[in-house]
Amino acid sequence: MTETAASSSKGRPAKKADRGFFARIALFVRQVIGELKKVVAPTRKELINYTLVVLVFVVIMMVIVSLLDIAFGTGASWVFGGSGIKDR
Numbered sequence: 060m061t062e063t064a065a066s067s068s069k070g071r072p073a074k075k076a077d078r079g080f081f082a083r084i085a086l087f088v089r090q091v092i093g094e095l096k097k098v099v100a101p102t103r104k105e106l107i108n109y110t111l112v113v114l115v116f117v118v119i120m121m122v123i124v125s126l127l128d129i130a131f132g133t134g135a136s137w138v139f140g141g142s143g144i145k146d147r
Contacts, residue, residue: 078086101109
């Protein structure tokens with residue numbers, strides 16, 4: 060168990076005055092490395108699946124935003140009577 064986990068399980072936070080500046084940085088780096096060891100990289104199949112899901116979602120959102128843009132643009136043109144640039 061790390062020092063911070065041990066101190067937080069007792070119900071009191073670790074005191075900053077207990078350790079020096081560099082000791083706290085070293086503790087932070089050890090904790091980051093410990094967390095990175097827990098990371099599981101996706102397989103190639105999972106990565107392709109996630110990529111396709113994101114691309115399909117982006118395309119669907121583009122269609123929705125484009126349709127709303129066209130609808131609001133047409134509505135604003137109808138309300139304000141804009142038929143484009145008029146000759147003077």
